[in-house]
Amino acid sequence: MPVEKNITLERPSNIKLICQFTTSGDLNSVNVTWRKDDEILETNYLNATGSILYTQYMFTIVNSKQMGSYSCVFGEKKEQRGTFNFKVPELHGKNKPLINYVGDSVVLKCKCQDCFPLNWTWYSSNGSVQVPVDVQMNDKYVINGKNANETRLKIMQLSEEDRGSYWCHAIFQLGESEEHIELVVLSYLVPLKAFLAIAAEVVLLVAIILLCEMYTQKKKEHSDDGKEFEQIEQL
Amino acid sequence: MFARLASGGSPVTSQMAHKAEPPDGGWGWMVVLSAFFQSALVFGVLRSFGVFFVEFVAAFEEQAARVSWIASIGIAVQQFGSPVGSALSTKFGPRPVVMAGGILAALGMLLASFATSLTHLYLSIGLLSGSGWALTFTPTLACLSRYFSRRRSLATGLALTGVGLSSFAFAPLFQWLLSYYAWRGALLLVSALSLHLVACGALLRPLSLAEDPAVGGPGTQLTSLLHHGPFLRYTVALTLINTGYFIPYVHLVAHLQDLDWDPLPAAFLLSVVAISDLVGRVASGWLGDAVPGPVARLLMLWTTLTGVILALFPVALAPTALVALAVAYGFTSGALTPVAFSVLPELVGTGKIYCGLGLVQMVESIGGLLGAPLSGYLRDVTGNYTASFVVSGAFLLAGSGVLITLPHFFCFSAPTSKPQDLVTETLGTKVPLPSEGLGEE
Numbered sequence: 001m002p003v004e005k006n007i008t009l010e011r012p013s014n015i016k017l018i019c020q021f022t023t024s025g026d027l028n029s030v031n032v033t034w035r036k037d038d039e040i041l042e043t044n045y046l047n048a049t050g051s052i053l054y055t056q057y058m059f060t061i062v063n064s065k066q067m068g069s070y071s072c073v074f075g076e077k078k079e080q081r082g083t084f085n086f087k088v089p090e091l092h093g094k095n096k097p098l099i100n101y102v103g104d105s106v107v108l109k110c111k112c113q114d115c116f117p118l119n120w121t122w123y124s125s126n127g128s129v130q131v132p133v134d135v136q137m138n139d140k141y142v143i144n145g146k147n148a149n150e151t152r153l154k155i156m157q158l159s160e161e162d163r164g165s166y167w168c169h170a171i172f173q174l175g176e177s178e179e180h181i182e183l184v185v186l187s188y189l190v191p192l193k194a195f196l197a198i199a200a201e202v203v204l205l206v207a208i209i210l211l212c213e214m215y216t217q218k219k220k221e222h223s224d225d226g227k228e229f230e231q232i233e234q235l
Numbered sequence: 236m237f238a239r240l241a242s243g244g245s246p247v248t249s250q251m252a253h254k255a256e257p258p259d260g261g262w263g264w265m266v267v268l269s270a271f272f273q274s275a276l277v278f279g280v281l282r283s284f285g286v287f288f289v290e291f292v293a294a295f296e297e298q299a300a301r302v303s304w305i306a307s308i309g310i311a312v313q314q315f316g317s318p319v320g321s322a323l324s325t326k327f328g329p330r331p332v333v334m335a336g337g338i339l340a341a342l343g344m345l346l347a348s349f350a351t352s353l354t355h356l357y358l359s360i361g362l363l364s365g366s367g368w369a370l371t372f373t374p375t376l377a378c379l380s381r382y383f384s385r386r387r388s389l390a391t392g393l394a395l396t397g398v399g400l401s402s403f404a405f406a407p408l409f410q411w412l413l414s415y416y417a418w419r420g421a422l423l424l425v426s427a428l429s430l431h432l433v434a435c436g437a438l439l440r441p442l443s444l445a446e447d448p449a450v451g452g453p454g455t456q457l458t459s460l461l462h463h464g465p466f467l468r469y470t471v472a473l474t475l476i477n478t479g480y481f482i483p484y485v486h487l488v489a490h491l492q493d494l495d496w497d498p499l500p501a502a503f504l505l506s507v508v509a510i511s512d513l514v515g516r517v518a519s520g521w522l523g524d525a526v527p528g529p530v531a532r533l534l535m536l537w538t539t540l541t542g543v544i545l546a547l548f549p550v551a552l553a554p555t556a557l558v559a560l561a562v563a564y565g566f567t568s569g570a571l572t573p574v575a576f577s578v579l580p581e582l583v584g585t586g587k588i589y590c591g592l593g594l595v596q597m598v599e600s601i602g603g604l605l606g607a608p609l610s611g612y613l614r615d616v617t618g619n620y621t622a623s624f625v626v627s628g629a630f631l632l633a634g635s636g637v638l639i640t641l642p643h644f645f646c647f648s649a650p651t652s653k654p655q656d657l658v659t660e661t662l663g664t665k666v667p668l669p670s671e672g673l674g675e676e
Binding site: 096099100101186190191192194195198199202205206209210213 | 334414415416417419420421423424426427428430431433434437438440
């Protein structure tokens with residue numbers, strides 16, 4: 001049964017990984033290796049006391065190539081493995097698509113919980129290729145963020161071409177993290193058509209109600225004339 | 236022309252049918268339907284508007300307190316504007332007034348969909364739609380009271396169920412509209428929904444009751460009402476009741492959170508309260524008509540029960556006791572609403588009902604506006620909701636105490652309804668037409 005631990009790392013750090021293996025059998029026959037993504041590393045330290053096998057691996061993570069999965073593996077044929085997964089912090093964006101109308105402005109936000117990226121970049125994509133957002137167009141795009149752990153992309157004068165996927169990238173020393181935001185741009189005609197349809201239905205209802213009433217009143221008047229004549233004749 | 240008058244009939248115009256007394260059925264049920272949809276479209280929309288608040292806070296980057304003023308302004312305009320709606324209905328009949336109100340309400344929402352600032356929303360939804368709602372709700376309920384006399388409470392109870400049912404339906408609907416069209420499109424479609432108020436207004440066929448010529452125009456009615464002792468006492472009673480009435484709605488969830496309830500069971504409890512509120516309205520409506528004697532006694536019964544239940548809320552700590560109390564509160568508070576509207580025609584007569592209802596709504600709104608902030612203040616000062624629940628229960632009990640002072644309270648025979656007295660006084664020797672021949676179905 002694999003044992004795993006997830007570690008979030010932002011800055012270059014000194015790392016010490018420790019594994020303890022307990023077995024009832026012969027400890028000396030157990031082969032201990034440290035691996036990174038199946039590549040065998042040099043084991044620093046090994047100690048066997050009683051029935052517990054203790055091993056540790058110390059190293060320094062400086063760049064993104066050193067991030068990944070590190071495992072301590074006990075035994076050869078029947079492996080027992082403990083895995084440490086090193087990742088950069090993940091981002092939180094909006095899960096629901098943002099809906100806006102032509103001519104509006106919208107603010108796309110990306111936030112990192114308890115972490116401070118070195119830099120933020122924005123990309124847009126219509127399909128699979130990510131194209132950086134052209135910040136030179138000052139009357140269209142404005143990028144700013146109140147704190148170091150969040151970024152905002154303000155898009156002004158929305159048009160239908162602005163719809164699609166937007167990606168915010170948080171750049172750390174040890175790698176990159178990205179988040180996806182969907183932007184939908186509608187034209188006013190979309191709800192307007194629904195509005196006009198419902199308004200037409202209301203006009204129809206009012207017409208039906210008033211016409212029905214005029215019809216029943218006319219029927220009453222005709223039957224009244226008959227009764228009035230009867231009463232006059234009786235007198 | 237002269238010969239027809241001499242034969243003992245009054246001339247039948249092509250616009251209105253003259254009736255000596257309320258029809259108690261027939262077209263009245265269509266008025267119930269209209270009132271049902273109107274209470275749904277006015278109060279259901281208001282209650283479900285909270286769904287929009289989150290969007291407004293994000294879109295305009297304003298605080299929640301400033302955004303909630305939109306609904307507050309709308310409610311205040313609707314209540315303070317009620318006498319205007321009533322006075323206009325007395326003069327022109329309810330139909331044109333309600334239809335105009337529907338157009339105003341829809342126009343307010345339409346303009347709101349183009350809003351670029353919060354002030355824009357205050358004016359369009361708060362002021363414009365609020366005025367529209369003022370012109371619809373009160374005239375419709377008054378019209379309903381004129382169409383029914385024996386089954387008045389039941390009709391009112393059935394009509395008011397529109398409020399509760401629409402809160403169930405509109406909250407998810409508005410949420411769906413927001414996710415599909417964003418708040419601008421959603422407001423546009425809520426405006427289209429509010430246009431149905433115009434269709435509801437078209438259903439309000441004018442009804443001319445026998446005592447109408449005797450009571451005069453809106454100005455005279457208002458002055459005579461202000462000199463009417465029982466009416467004033469009733470208004471005071473309703474204001475006291477209103478002060479305590481809304482507090483649990485506003486503070487029940489917060490009180491549950493104070494007692495460490497999770498959000499999901501708390502929301503479920505609110506739904507259960509809403510259902511028992513609905514049941515209470517219909518049951519009380521039926522009961523109000525079935526029990527002989529002044530309806531004010533039933534109102535006193537329900538108000539006293541609600542007050543006692545409210546005072547017991549702080550004592551109940553176990554979940555089962557809280558649930559039982561909440562359900563009982565829902566039932567009794569729902570039960571007092573239709574009866575509260577039915578007392579008025581018995582006091583002032585159906586001729587003055589428009590102006591009467593308008594005045595009552597305006598004055599009792601003061602109680603409603605004061606109640607929630609007072610309760611919040613008590614909570615801030617004492618640290619929990621005990622004091623605010625007890626105080627609101629006290630207000631309700633005080634209101635029911637004032638009700639005892641109403642005329643005929645302790646009589647056991649039904650008071651002869653005022654329209655009959657006026658008929659014999661003003662019509663003299665005229666032979667009333669047999670209403671079956673000219674009547675509706």
